[in-house]
Amino acid sequence: MNKIPVIPTIAKTYGFVLGQFGRIVGLIWLPAVLVAVSGFFLKLPYLRFMADNQGQEDLVLQHGTMLLGLYACGALEVVLYAIMTAAITREVLHPSTQNTYFNFSLNGTTFRLIGGYFGLFGMIMVFLLAVLSAVLSLRLLPGGKAADAAAGIVLLICIPIAIYLVARLSFLIAPSTVEGKGFGLVQSWRMTDGNVWRIVALAMATSVPVALVFLMGQVAIMGPDVVVKPFELAMSDPSALEKTSLHLQKVQADNFPLLAGLEFFLAPLTIGMTTAAAAFSYRALTED
Numbered sequence: 001m002n003k004i005p006v007i008p009t010i011a012k013t014y015g016f017v018l019g020q021f022g023r024i025v026g027l028i029w030l031p032a033v034l035v036a037v038s039g040f041f042l043k044l045p046y047l048r049f050m051a052d053n054q055g056q057e058d059l060v061l062q063h064g065t066m067l068l069g070l071y072a073c074g075a076l077e078v079v080l081y082a083i084m085t086a087a088i089t090r091e092v093l094h095p096s097t098q099n100t101y102f103n104f105s106l107n108g109t110t111f112r113l114i115g116g117y118f119g120l121f122g123m124i125m126v127f128l129l130a131v132l133s134a135v136l137s138l139r140l141l142p143g144g145k146a147a148d149a150a151a152g153i154v155l156l157i158c159i160p161i162a163i164y165l166v167a168r169l170s171f172l173i174a175p176s177t178v179e180g181k182g183f184g185l186v187q188s189w190r191m192t193d194g195n196v197w198r199i200v201a202l203a204m205a206t207s208v209p210v211a212l213v214f215l216m217g218q219v220a221i222m223g224p225d226v227v228v229k230p231f232e233l234a235m236s237d238p239s240a241l242e243k244t245s246l247h248l249q250k251v252q253a254d255n256f257p258l259l260a261g262l263e264f265f266l267a268p269l270t271i272g273m274t275t276a277a278a279a280f281s282y283r284a285l286t287e288d
Helices: 006-019 021-052 060-093 108-140 145-170 173-178 184-191 196-222 225-236 241-254 256-286
Strands: none
Touching: 006 021, 006 196, 006 256, 021 060, 021 241, 021 256, 060 108, 060 173, 060 256, 108 145, 108 173, 108 184, 145 184, 145 196, 173 184, 173 256, 196 256, 241 256
């Protein structure tokens, strides 16, 4: 099995995203717009509900309804994300000579990719539930600090395991599905053997710079409190997790239009980088 050439793949990824930026915009702008619109109708009501009803415990039914809307928004975003990643992956592996002004392809390949993403999320949820059950079981044991320490050790052990599993299962879902090489999860696991730390290096090199730009944009929109306030709450009150979450939800609700716009305009970079890195890696692994 070939190994992923990290430096050349990084160079090809940046070259493709920056050199074909207009083509990427043409491929993803329509699904990206729909992501933003779905957020206004499904995600924003939940954020506003949580921000306006802090501490009220008699709104369980309303909260459940809003939560269903949030889950529906997440499911729709998975579908739209699959449309975008399939289009960019196809462009990397089989470059087109024609200009593309819009794309919304829902074909067999896209549905297989959607199934792969939902399968991946299902596996992640099972893993998280297993870890949570183990940690809670340890903390319920008699022993006080010793039990808490054991729970902390379990969490520390599970972090590299989670990174390993996600890297193996997720990295090549899109290119292997687009190329019709079987079920994406299975093919990703098979082809990434011996490449986990190369994948981590690629992810760091292609995702972290864009994530920093996104974070700076969020800070510019929401103010430095988005970073400072959670730490202040945590320092003043060890049980401030709920307060921190509610504070962030309120700030996000107040600034949602600008945040949605930021996400939309950065989509060619955020989605283009990760998708192109995987596609170029797949090409390297399948070359004779």
